[in-house]
Amino acid sequence: xxxxxxxxxxxxxxxxxxxxxxxxxxxxxxxxxxxxxxxxxxxxxxxxxxxxxxxxxxxxxxxxxxxxxxxxxxxxxxxxxxxxxxxxxxxxxxxxxxxxxxxxxxxxxxxxxxxxxxxxxxxxxxxxxxxxxxxxxxxxxxxxxxxxxxxxxxxxxxxxxxxxxxxxxxxxxxxxxxxxxxxxxxxxxxxxxxxxxxxxxxxxxxxxxxxxxxxxxxxxxxxxxxxxxxxxxxxxxxxxxxxxxxxxxxxxxxxxxxxxxxxxxxxxx
Numbered sequence: 275x276x277x278x279x280x281x282x283x284x285x286x287x288x289x290x291x292x293x294x295x296x297x298x299x300x301x302x303x304x305x306x307x308x309x310x311x312x313x314x315x316x317x318x319x320x321x322x323x324x325x326x327x328x329x330x331x332x333x334x335x336x337x338x339x340x341x342x343x344x345x346x347x348x349x350x351x352x353x354x355x356x357x358x359x360x361x362x363x364x365x366x367x368x369x370x371x372x373x374x375x376x377x378x379x380x381x382x383x384x385x386x387x388x389x390x391x392x393x394x395x396x397x398x399x400x401x402x403x404x405x406x407x408x409x410x411x412x413x414x415x416x417x418x419x420x421x422x423x424x425x426x427x428x429x430x431x432x433x434x435x436x437x438x439x440x441x442x443x444x445x446x447x448x449x450x451x452x453x454x455x456x457x458x459x460x461x462x463x464x465x466x467x468x469x470x471x472x473x474x475x476x477x478x479x480x481x482x483x484x485x486x487x488x489x490x491x492x493x494x495x496x497x498x499x500x501x502x503x504x505x506x507x508x509x510x511x512x513x514x515x516x517x518x519x520x521x522x523x524x525x526x527x528x529x530x531x532x533x534x535x536x537x538x539x540x541x542x543x
Contacts, residue, residue, distance in 0.1 A: 320368035321405040323350060328402070335402050338395050340379060344372040371398070443526040443533060451493060451533045452510055459503050472504055477512035485522065490536040
């Protein structure tokens with residue numbers, strides 16, 4: 275059974291003036307050859323155009339009216355040609371295929387083909403369905419959040435490092451501490467009093483007793499103001515001797531801070 279003849283294509287309005295469609299341009303209207311022309315609908319290929327034409331009219335892909343779709347398809351190609359757009363070869367191939375399908379449906383079947391019940395539109399319908407599924411999947415992918423798809427937030431966690439033990443203070447720190455204590459001793463000395471000689475070994479025992487009573491002590495705490503410069507020097511020599519023998523350990527918790535002493539092997543405060 276042959277399909278009904280397609281209706282004559284209606285004139286496409288080029289513009290609307292005060293709500294009325296304008297199908298023909300005025301004769302006195304001058305359009306320069308380099309004027310810009312815009313095509314509202316843009317398609318990615320012939321299958322995209324066919325799918326648009328079918329969905330615009332709510333047609334069934336499995337029962338395509340080939341005559342109507344072919345006429346609309348050729349009208350779109352003529353529009354592209356009139357707008358001087360570069361027409362891809364795949365559009366012309368699709369137009370030839372539509373014309374072939376249309377002719378096969380209009381022509382009577384031969385004797386050899388009467389036993390076969392194959393719809394010429396089956397292959398076209400299969401391609402349109404596959405293209406519709408791919409397009410729907412592309413839309414679903416495009417709707418996904420951009421994060422973890424196109425954009426990956428940077429994440430970095432600093433490693434926890436073990437605090438290294440405080441190194442022993444250098445000799446210049448000891449000399450600096452001695453110089454500071456000597457300066458204080460000069461400020462506190464009011465007059466000189468002859469005293470008996472002080473013993474370095476006796477002062478070493480005294481320092482060990484004082485460190486045994488407390489966990490740590492500074493040089494200022496081990497020295498008595500009444501002893502003056504001599505007592506300070508004896509205390510300093512006793513500390514150096516104990517440090518050299520490994521009995522006392524010097525430490526400086528804060529860089530350039532005060533020095534403190536503790537017994538070797540005792541836990542740091």
